Amino acid sequence: MISFDQVWFRYGEEQPFVVAGVDLSVASGELAVIVGPTGSGKSTILSLMSGLVPHFSGGQIAGEVLVGDRRISETPPAQLAGLIGYVGQDPQAGFVTERVEDELAYAMENLGVEPMAMRRRVEDALDLLDLHELRRAPLRTLSGGQAQRVAIASVLAAMPQVLILDEPTSALDPSAAEDVLHGLSRLVHDLDMTVVLAEHRLERVLPFAEQVLLLDGAGGLRGGPPETIMEDAPLAPPLIELGRAAGWSPLPLTVRDARRRSNELISRLADLPAPASPPEGDLVASLTRSTLSYGSFRAVDRVSLDLTAGTITALMGRNGAGKSSLLSLLAGTRAPEEGRARVLGQDPHGATPAERICLVGYVPQESYDLLYCQSVDEECAMADEEHHLDPGTTRALLNELVGGLDGAIHPKDLSEGQRLALALAVVLAPRPALLLLDEPTRGLDYEAKRALMVLVKRLAESGAALVLATHDVELVAQVATRALVLAEGELIADGPAREVVCHAPAFAPQVAKVLRPLELLTVDEVRGALGR
Numbered sequence: 001m002i003s004f005d006q007v008w009f010r011y012g013e014e015q016p017f018v019v020a021g022v023d024l025s026v027a028s029g030e031l032a033v034i035v036g037p038t039g040s041g042k043s044t045i046l047s048l049m050s051g052l053v054p055h056f057s058g059g060q061i062a063g064e065v066l067v068g069d070r071r072i073s074e075t076p077p078a079q080l081a082g083l084i085g086y087v088g089q090d091p092q093a094g095f096v097t098e099r100v101e102d103e104l105a106y107a108m109e110n111l112g113v114e115p116m117a118m119r120r121r122v123e124d125a126l127d128l129l130d131l132h133e134l135r136r137a138p139l140r141t142l143s144g145g146q147a148q149r150v151a152i153a154s155v156l157a158a159m160p161q162v163l164i165l166d167e168p169t170s171a172l173d174p175s176a177a178e179d180v181l182h183g184l185s186r187l188v189h190d191l192d193m194t195v196v197l198a199e200h201r202l203e204r205v206l207p208f209a210e211q212v213l214l215l216d217g218a219g220g221l222r223g224g225p226p227e228t229i230m231e232d233a234p235l236a237p238p239l240i241e242l243g244r245a246a247g248w249s250p251l252p253l254t255v256r257d258a259r260r261r262s263n264e265l266i267s268r269l270a271d272l273p274a275p276a277s278p279p280e281g282d283l284v285a286s287l288t289r290s291t292l293s294y295g296s297f298r299a300v301d302r303v304s305l306d307l308t309a310g311t312i313t314a315l316m317g318r319n320g321a322g323k324s325s326l327l328s329l330l331a332g333t334r335a336p337e338e339g340r341a342r343v344l345g346q347d348p349h350g351a352t353p354a355e356r357i358c359l360v361g362y363v364p365q366e367s368y369d370l371l372y373c374q375s376v377d378e379e380c381a382m383a384d385e386e387h388h389l390d391p392g393t394t395r396a397l398l399n400e401l402v403g404g405l406d407g408a409i410h411p412k413d414l415s416e417g418q419r420l421a422l423a424l425a426v427v428l429a430p431r432p433a434l435l436l437l438d439e440p441t442r443g444l445d446y447e448a449k450r451a452l453m454v455l456v457k458r459l460a461e462s463g464a465a466l467v468l469a470t471h472d473v474e475l476v477a478q479v480a481t482r483a484l485v486l487a488e489g490e491l492i493a494d495g496p497a498r499e500v501v502c503h504a505p506a507f508a509p510q511v512a513k514v515l516r517p518l519e520l521l522t523v524d525e526v527r528g529a530l531g532r
Helices: 042-050 100-111 115-128 144-156 174-191 202-208 238-246 255-260 263-269 323-331 353-359 376-386 393-401 416-428 446-461 473-479 497-502 510-515 523-531
Strands: 002-010 019-026 031-035 060-067 084-087 162-166 194-198 211-215 221-224 283-294 297-308 312-317 338-343 360-363 434-438 465-469 482-487 490-496
Touching: 002 042, 019 042, 019 221, 031 042, 031 174, 031 202, 042 060, 042 084, 042 162, 042 194, 042 211, 084 144, 100 115, 100 144, 115 144, 144 162, 144 174, 162 174, 174 194, 174 202, 202 238, 238 255, 238 510, 238 523, 255 510, 263 510, 263 523, 283 323, 297 323, 297 338, 297 465, 297 490, 312 323, 312 446, 312 473, 323 338, 323 360, 323 434, 323 465, 353 360, 360 416, 376 393, 376 416, 393 416, 393 446, 416 434, 416 446, 446 465, 446 473, 465 473, 473 497, 473 510, 482 497, 490 497, 510 523
Parallel strands: 031 194, 031 211, 084 162, 162 194, 312 465, 312 482, 360 434, 434 465
Antiparallel strands: 002 019, 002 060, 211 221, 283 297, 283 338, 482 490
C-alpha cells in the first residue's frame, strides 16, 4: 500500500537531508510504527506519505513515494483526500468548526458523502473513540487529550484507506490511549485499513505493531518485525529493558508475555525491601479547599494540598479530570472561586509578572505559547536577559535536554519534542521555587526524557517543589515521590508515588505490572536489586 524507493528529501538547498536514501514498504492492512530520536525525521516521513511534503512544505525530493497506485509528488492534494487521512501533532490547529459533531462531519461534507451515510459514520467514529458525551461540546472547551481523540475521530469518519498519525497517544491518559490503539487495531484487522503512526511511547504501541520502522537520526531507516528491531534498538521501552536485564530471549513485547516468564525473577527479588522515599522539606505552595469552574462545569472541586521543597509530585487522572485547571490555580493564571492558593506565602494570581516568575515556573501543554522570538538562539538570549541571568544559561539547559539543536532555526520549525525542550529551558532557567509542567514528556524520545528526569531530580535536590501533570506512567515511576489522582475535579488519591501507582492498575508502569506483588517500579531498581 505504501512504498518508498530511494527517497531523499531536504527542506532547502542549504539544509541537510532529513531523509537519506530510504526504502520502505507497508502492506495493506498493516499497522506500522515509526520510531527514532527527537528531530530524526519521523514527522517528515509521515508528511511524505500524506502529501504534505512537498505539496505544502516545499523542499527538494528525489526517489518515489507511492500510496496505493498514486505517486504522491505528482498527485494533487485534493485527489488524496479520500485515500489518506492525517492527524498531526497539534490536532487543535486543524479544527475548522465549533462543535465536536460538526468537526466529525466536515471532511465528509467536502467529499460529498450522502447524508444518511454521513450520520452513520459520525456515530461509528463517536463509538470508536468514546466521544458520545462530547458530541455537542464546543471544541474550545476540550482538554488536550479530548481534542486529540476528536481529531482522530474526524479523520476516521471519512473512512480513508490509509490512516497516518503523528504522536496519536501523546496527550491521552493510559486507558484512553489503550482504547484508541485497540480501535486502530480493529480498523486494521476488520476493515483492512493501513495505519502508520509515529510514537515515542513505545510501551503503548509495540503490542499492536506488525512492523517497526526505525530511524537512525542521520536520515536512514530500517524496518522489520518488532521483536527483530527491538533486539538492538537504542530506543526501548521499559519492558524490553527488563527483558534484557533478566536475560530473556526472545524479548517480551507485552506485559502478558513477560509475566509468563517472571516467576524466577520475582522469587530472586522477593526479600529485598523497596527503596525509601526521601524526606520532605519546608512548605512551598498550598491549595486550601480551592474550586474552579467553567460555566456549570466544576473543573477543580474543593481541593486541598500542600507542596514541600524537594518533592516531585505527579498529578494524574483521565483526560478532562481537572489536572491543567489545578495547575492554573497554582500558577496564578486563574484565581480560585472558593478557597485560596499560596506560593511562598503569596497569592500567585495577585503577584506582578516579575514576582510570579521567581515564584512559579509554568510550562503548559501548548509549549509554543511561551515562544515568540525568530530563532532558538534569540529565544535563549531573551530569556537570559529577562531573567537577569548570565549569558548562555538558558542555552546550557537546552543542551542538556536536546543537544546539538541549530540555534538559527525558528521555533515553529522545531519538532514537538524540540519545541517543548526549548520552552522548558526558558521557564526553568530562573530556578523558581515551584515548577509546574503539563505533560512535560509529550514528544520526547527516551534519551531526551532521561535528560529531563536528571534535570527534574536535580531541581528537586536544590530545594524546588515540582508538580508534573502527566499521563506518562513511566515518568512517574522514575522521578515522582508523591502521586495525586484527580477524578471529575476531586482529589481521590494522595500518597507516596510507589503506593499509589502500584495499587492503581490504569496508572501502573510496566515493571510494576510484570513483577506484582513486588513494589518495584523501574528497570534501574531491578538492576540494582539484582546487583545486591
